[in-house]
Structures are given as C-alpha cells and as structure tokens.
Amino acid sequence: MSEIKLVQITKKYGKVDVLKGFTETFTDGEFITLLGPSGCGKTTMLRLIAGFERPTSGEIWLDEKPVSTDTVFLPPEERGLGMVFQSYAVWPHMNVFKNVAYPLKLRKLPKEEIREKVEHVLEIVNMQDLAERMPDELSGGQQQRVALARALVAEPGVLLLDEPLSNLDAKLRESMRREIKDLQKRLGISILYVTHDQSEALSMSDRVVVMNEGVIQQAGTPMEIFHQPANDFVDQFVGQVIRDQMADIESFSGVRG
Numbered sequence: 230m231s232e233i234k235l236v237q238i239t240k241k242y243g244k245v246d247v248l249k250g251f252t253e254t255f256t257d258g259e260f261i262t263l264l265g266p267s268g269c270g271k272t273t274m275l276r277l278i279a280g281f282e283r284p285t286s287g288e289i290w291l292d293e294k295p296v297s298t299d300t301v302f303l304p305p306e307e308r309g310l311g312m313v314f315q316s317y318a319v320w321p322h323m324n325v326f327k328n329v330a331y332p333l334k335l336r337k338l339p340k341e342e343i344r345e346k347v348e349h350v351l352e353i354v355n356m357q358d359l360a361e362r363m364p365d366e367l368s369g370g371q372q373q374r375v376a377l378a379r380a381l382v383a384e385p386g387v388l389l390l391d392e393p394l395s396n397l398d399a400k401l402r403e404s405m406r407r408e409i410k411d412l413q414k415r416l417g418i419s420i421l422y423v424t425h426d427q428s429e430a431l432s433m434s435d436r437v438v439v440m441n442e443g444v445i446q447q448a449g450t451p452m453e454i455f456h457q458p459a460n461d462f463v464d465q466f467v468g469q470v471i472r473d474q475m476a477d478i479e480s481f482s483g484v485r486g
Contacts, residue, residue: 231257231292231386231419233278234334238287240273240443247273249443255436257386257419260413263420264430265440271423274440275389278421279312280305292386306335311380312389313472315396317372319364319379325351326360329378336383350382355411370401377412387419394429405434427470431455439463 240252248270255261255441263271276282278289280296280303289297296303305312320328326347333343354374364372373393380388390409394402410433411425413420424430431451434479439446439454439462447459455471458464 233387234288234290234292234293235278235421236273236288236290238269238274238277238289239285240277240282241285241372242422247443248277248284249250250378251443253438253445253448255419258417258419260410260420260433262424262430262434262437263440264424264427264437264467265446266425269440270443271425272391274415275312275391275421275423279310279389280308309383310387310389311383311385313373313376313380313391313393315392317376317396319372319375321364323364324360325356325362325364325367327376328364329382332379332383332440337408346382347378350378353381353416354378354408368401369397370405371429373397374408375404377409381416385418387421388413390420390422392423392425395426396426400425402429404450409433427467431467439467441466 233255235251235253239246240248251270253272263274265271273282277284277297282300284297288295291308295301295429296308323331329350330343330347333346338346347360348357351360354377356371356374356378359371361368367375376393389458390427393409394405397405406429422433431454434451436448437451437454438448441462447454447463449457454463454467458468464477
C-alpha cells in the first residue's frame with residue numbers, strides 16, 4: 230500500500246498563509262494531480278509530503294504511519310518516496326549510470342545489486358543504451374528520463390513530480406506525458422503530480438485536486454472537474470481554458486478545410 234493521508238495541513242511563511250486546512254487522502258495506485266495557478270500552494274504541499282519542509286500545523290500519514298505531526302517528523306530519506314524536480318537536478322559530473330545509481334550508493338548496497346537495479350530501471354525508461362553518456366550529451370527528454378530513473382531505482386511506493394515537463398517543448402511534453410502515464414500503469418505505483426497546465430492534468434490523472442490561494446476548490450475525476458465544476462473559479466480556470474483550446478482547434482481545422 231502507498232496511501233497518503235493529509236489532515237488539516239496549514240503552512241505559513243511569516244504572516245502569509247500558503248496552505249489553509251488542506252485535507253485529502255490519496256489511495257494506493259492513484260495518479261493524482263495538484264492543479265492550480267502559480268502561488269496557490271501546490272508545490273509547497275508536495276514539499277511537505279516529501280519531508281523537505283514541515284507543516285505549520287496538521288498531520289501527514291503514509292501507509293497508516295505518521296510522518297509529520299506535532300510530535301513526529303521523518304526526514305525525506307526515511308519516507309520511501311521518489312521525487313523529480315522541475316529542473317531535473319541531474320548531476321553534470323556523473324554519467325547516466327552513476328546518476329541513477331547514486332541513491333543506492335548512499336544506502337551502501339552491494340555493487341552487483343546496484344548494477345542490477347540500475348540496469349533494470351534504465352531499461353524501463355528506455356535509456357539502457359545511454360548509460361555511459363554525460364548529461365551534456367543528452368537531450369532535455371533524455372535528462373528527464375534520467376531523473377525519473379533515479380527516482381524509481383529505490384523502488385518508491387509514491388513518485389512525486391513537480392512540474393517535470395515545463396522545460397520541454399510542446400511536442401516532447403506530449404510524448405513524455407504518455408510515457409509517464411504508461412510507466413505508472415506498468416509499475417503500479419502512486420503518482421502525485423504538480424502542474425498549472427489544465428490539459429496535462431485532465432489527460433493524465435485519475436483524480437485532480439484544483440487549488441487556489443492555499444485552499445482546495447474541488448477534488449474529483451477529470452470528467453467531474455470539467456463537466457461539474459464546484460464553483461466559478463474551477464469553471465473559469467479549468468473549463469474556460471479547455472473550451473478556448475477546443476475552439477482554437479476547431480477554428481484551425483475550419484481554415485485548413
């Protein structure tokens with residue numbers, strides 16, 4: 230099981246309330262997207278779950294075990310989670326193999342076990358033929374795969390992705406969306422994904438949590454979010470943007486026709 234339970238999470242920076250009473254449960258095997266405009270608190274929520282920051286108040290539970298409460302706080306390395314950042318954070322002085330192997334070396338696993346695990350995960354992300362390449366010899370999409378492999382090699386129950394595709398061009402972004410979704414289905418892991426891209430959220434997710442100003446506006450399936458918006462913000466932020474995109478496509482098709 231890889232369940233995440235969030236209970237009345239608040240986070241303040243000085244006098245600014247970034248998160249206000251965030252309560253949700255993400256169940257095993259779900260692809261969940263936190264969707265909202267810049268500054269709504271979605272990345273902060275991801276960092277709290279990962280253990281990079283501590284909530285001002287509230288509780289975080291992983292697999293029915295407390296990892297962040299008034300009396301308990303586990304650091305990231307003890308939470309069993311994988312995380313991919315927007316910047317990829319691929320180390321430039323290490324080749325692909327060493328980048329991916331690094332988390333296992335920190336755990337001081339035997340060399341042969343490290344080799345087997347790295348080779349296996351590189352095959353999963355279709356990078357097995359590029360193990361000796363340096364990061365500056367890789368494309369943006371290939372660097373993204375290295376970051377994914379490094380997060381997956383420790384076999385996390387949950388993968389946290391913070392706007393991982395925002396630095397890619399449109400064509401590559403679309404391709405990586407499909408690859409990440411396919412990867413999740415094949416491995417059966419839970420994914421918590423952060424984005425401000427409405428199309429990305431609706432096309433990839435089992436459930437979408439729409440946020441604004443630190444508050445959950447609506448949580449539901451993509452169809453529920455699109456067809457049954459809970460309030461004007463959700464309707465405008467999600468529905469109107471998608472409708473405009475569809476109108477542009479229809480207009481373009483009409484011109485071509």
